[in-house]
Amino acid sequence: MFGRKQDPPLTTPAPTPEQTPADEVRTGKGRPTPTRKAAEARNRRPLVPEDRRAAARSAKQKVREQRELEYQAMRTGDERHMPLRDRGPVRRYVRDYVDARWNLGEFFLPTAAVFLVLQMVTATSAPTVAFASLVILYVFILAMIVDAWLMWRGLKRRLRAQFDASQIPTGMAMYAVLRAFQVRPSRLPKPQVKHGQRPA
Incomplete structure (x- = not known):
């Protein structure tokens, strides 16, 4: 009779009609948190492109551009875009060492062409000369x-x-x-040193 009045039970106000389910999941970022299903759908990528021909053309164009970039790098000596087999200080040192040296191997193709033509011309008219040219060619190879x-x-x-x-x-x-x-002019990457200019 003289006790305190019991407080009325706390009740949760019913959502207003203007409140949407998206409002219930709003975060401090000002936008609703996406559901897992929506996130997975957004991140899903098709395994097979819709237009295969366009994808193939695009892939070929990228390969062509990469090859052109590597070719220009081998002509200018830019190692950043060279193929992996030609990158690095050791390979650059090897190239410079070989290019600075007079090698018998770089004269093989023109020498072989001369001796083969000489052998064909003299095969019937001068067999001895043809045989001698062949022997000289083998000696050169050795x-x-x-x-x-x-x-x-x-x-x-x-x-x-x-x-x-x-x-x-x-x-x-x-x-x-x-x-x-x-042959020196056909070497790729292009020689960056002259004959006799040995690397340090």
Whole structure:
């Protein structure tokens, strides 16, 4: 009778008609939190493009642009866009060493062409000359192989003095020999040093 009046039970006000379900999930960012289903649908990408021909053309165009970029980089010496097989200080040192040297291998193609033509011309009229030209060509090939071996021997010694063993990739001998056998104007990447200009 003299006790305190019991407070009325707390009730949650009913949502007004203007309040939408999106308002109930609003966050402090000012927008509704997306449901998992909506997020997954937004992030889903089709495995197969709708227009396969357009996708193939786009892929070919990207490959063509990448090849052109690599080709221009090999012509100018820009290592940032060169193929991976030509990047790095060790490969650059190998190229400079080979390009600074006079290699018998770089004269193989013109020499072989001359001797083969001489052999064909003299095969019937002068068999002795044809046989001699063939022998000389084989001697030149043997000398070219010896010269390449001597080149790699000196280059390997310089690489070990210039770089740590862990920095020298495998296959540098073949990389150097194949470059030495190419005619100098056709080498890619283009030579960046002159004959006699050995790398430090």
